[in-house]
Amino acid sequence: MPTPVLSKRERFILTANGQETDRPPVWIMRQAGRYMPQYQALRERYGFRDLCVNPEASVAASLLPLELLDIDILIIFNDILIPLEEMGLTVDFPGGGPQIMDPPRDESALDRFRAVTFDDPPVCQGIRLLRQKTDDQLAVLGFAGSPFTLLGYAVEGKLSRNAQEIRGLMLREPALVHEMLRRLTDTVVNYLVAQVESGGAAGVQVFESLGNILSPWEYEEFATRYTREVIARFQAACPGVPVILFSRGSSTYLELMESTGADVLSIDWTMQLADARRRTSKPLQGNLDPLVMTVPGSVEEQFARMLEGFDWRRGWIANLGHGIIPQASVEAAQRFVKCVQNLASK
Numbered sequence: 001m002p003t004p005v006l007s008k009r010e011r012f013i014l015t016a017n018g019q020e021t022d023r024p025p026v027w028i029m030r031q032a033g034r035y036m037p038q039y040q041a042l043r044e045r046y047g048f049r050d051l052c053v054n055p056e057a058s059v060a061a062s063l064l065p066l067e068l069l070d071i072d073i074l075i076i077f078n079d080i081l082i083p084l085e086e087m088g089l090t091v092d093f094p095g096g097g098p099q100i101m102d103p104p105r106d107e108s109a110l111d112r113f114r115a116v117t118f119d120d121p122p123v124c125q126g127i128r129l130l131r132q133k134t135d136d137q138l139a140v141l142g143f144a145g146s147p148f149t150l151l152g153y154a155v156e157g158k159l160s161r162n163a164q165e166i167r168g169l170m171l172r173e174p175a176l177v178h179e180m181l182r183r184l185t186d187t188v189v190n191y192l193v194a195q196v197e198s199g200g201a202a203g204v205q206v207f208e209s210l211g212n213i214l215s216p217w218e219y220e221e222f223a224t225r226y227t228r229e230v231i232a233r234f235q236a237a238c239p240g241v242p243v244i245l246f247s248r249g250s251s252t253y254l255e256l257m258e259s260t261g262a263d264v265l266s267i268d269w270t271m272q273l274a275d276a277r278r279r280t281s282k283p284l285q286g287n288l289d290p291l292v293m294t295v296p297g298s299v300e301e302q303f304a305r306m307l308e309g310f311d312w313r314r315g316w317i318a319n320l321g322h323g324i325i326p327q328a329s330v331e332a333a334q335r336f337v338k339c340v341q342n343l344a345s346k
Contacts, residue, residue, distance in 0.1 A: 008072040009202055012139035016203060016242035016264050018283050018315040023344035025139070026337050027073035029246070030323030031065040035293075036330060038064050048093040052078050055125040062130050066138070068330060069337045073139045073317075076126050076195075080145030080207055083191050084154055086121075087183070088112035103157035105169060107176060113154075115186035118194040127199030139202040141244075142195030145209065147184035147230065148223040151177070152210040163213045170222060177222065185226045189233045196238045203242040205266070206230065208257075212249030219253050228260040235261065244285055248322065254279050269321030274309035283315035288336065290320045293328035299335040312343060 006014070011025045033039055039061060046057045061077040081091050081098050089112065090101040104113050118124075123142065130140050145153070153159075155166040170177050188206075195201045211223055231243050245262035247253055251271035258265060258280045266285035267276050276284055292302045310316075318340040324333065 008138045009136065012073055012202060012317070013242065015315060015317055016244070016283055018281075020314045024312055024316045024318045024340055025072035026318040026340040027071045027075065028065065028069070028320055028324050028333060028336070029075075031069065031071065031075070031333075032061045032077050033324060034326035035324060035328040035333070036064055036068065038068065048079075052082055053122045055122050055129050058122070058126040059129045059133060062126070063133060066134070069333055070341075071337060073141060074130060074134070075141040075143060075205065076123055076130060076199075076201075078123050078126070078143070080143070080150065080209075081153060082123070083116070083118075083144065083187055084150060086116045086118070087187055088114050089154060097159040098153070100154050100157045103155055103165070104180065105155055105165065106173075110176075110179065113180060113183060115183040115190075117190045118198075120198045121191075121194060123191075124194055124199035127195055127201050131200055140200075141203050141205055142192060142199060142201035143205040143207065144188045144191050144195075145207050146211075146223065147181045147188055147226040148214075149208055149210045150184050150188070151180055152213070154180075163210065166210075167213065170218070181222065181226050185229050188230050189237075192230070192234050193237045196241050201241070203244065204234070205244040205246060206262070208245065208247035211247040211253060214249075216252065216256070219249075219256055224253075224256045224260060231261045244317075246285070250276075258282055264317060266317075266319065267321065272309070273306060273316070277310060283317070285317040285319050287319070287321035290322050290325050290328070293320070293324055293332040293336070296329050296332040296335055299332050300339060303336065303339040 006022055011021050014021050015025050042061055051057050051061050058077045062074050065071050085091050092099045092101055127140055127142060152166045155169055156163060192204050242263040244264040244266050245257055245260055246266035247257050248268055250267040264283045264285050267287045269287050269289040288306050292298055
């Protein structure tokens with residue numbers, strides 16, 4: 001019996017539930033970004049903040065990968081730090097990365113670090129508009145940073161290689177860190193639920209982007225326990241809506257990631273898909289090395305190597321092992337998507 005033709009949204013939902021489809025769905029983290037000339041042109045019209053908080057601008061950016069790459073999944077263009085502004089922090093987006101102008105590093109910060117609820121924030125308006133623009137045929141994802149990742153960025157104040165501010169605070173004031181993580185947990189749950197209930201997102205992704213700075217016991221105490229609560233509360237409020245969890249350092253923490261209850265585990269490029277499958281039966285997402293996107297001629301070979309020993313027919317969303325980098329080639333991204341689409345004939 002021939003496999004029925006699926007909409008892109010149906011392909012995502014079935015795959016996230018571990019069911020077999022005609023081929024894997026495909027998208028690319030940070031797929032609307034600086035590697036695209038069309039995105040650069042959009043940035044000449046809008047500042048980065050506008051792309052995050054202006055629904056029309058956000059949708060214009062979000063649609064670029066569909067036009068250039070023909071992917072299955074769109075993720076709303078936004079930044080994980082935006083909810084921190086609602087909590088009382090000041091977030092700026094100068095060149096070179098975001099900055100928290102008043103990092104919360106002591107007890108006094110609790111007065112301006114409040115858990116918040118969301119009714120219909122701009123991100124929800126953007127998701128609704130994006131669904132309208134695509135006739136609801138694609139899967140549109142909402143997203144949020146995990147509580148620990150958001151706290152790490154907030155305390156550091158900017159992108160940091162050694163993350164000594166947040167790690168020092170964890171050692172000096174663990175009770176303060178836990179209180180801030182509890183407030184962030186409430187905020188992240190409310191933010192994700194709003195993206196589904198108000199925006200109509202088909203799924204959400206939680207980014208544990210700073211997981212790789214933590215030891216295994218720190219990962220459980222300061223990251224996993226709060227991400228687990230976020231996911232449990234989200235699933236209670238939005239049953240049946242898939243949750244994808246991405247974590248850097250996934251080769252070390254895969255079992256802890258699984259313990260969060262996430263529906264799909266998105267892994268970085270430091271482990272083989274086949275090895276991940278032996279360690280978990282959860283649907284997987286990933287995990288081509290983003291650097292491959294800078295060498296178009298290497299894509300097909302590296303794609304084949306990524307799939308060695310791995311059964312892609314059930315429970316796999318094709319993606320990179322992290323966000324695509326500014327130095328990437330549009331041609332390489334197109335070739336990657338084509339490799340996935342060609343699996344339909346195999």
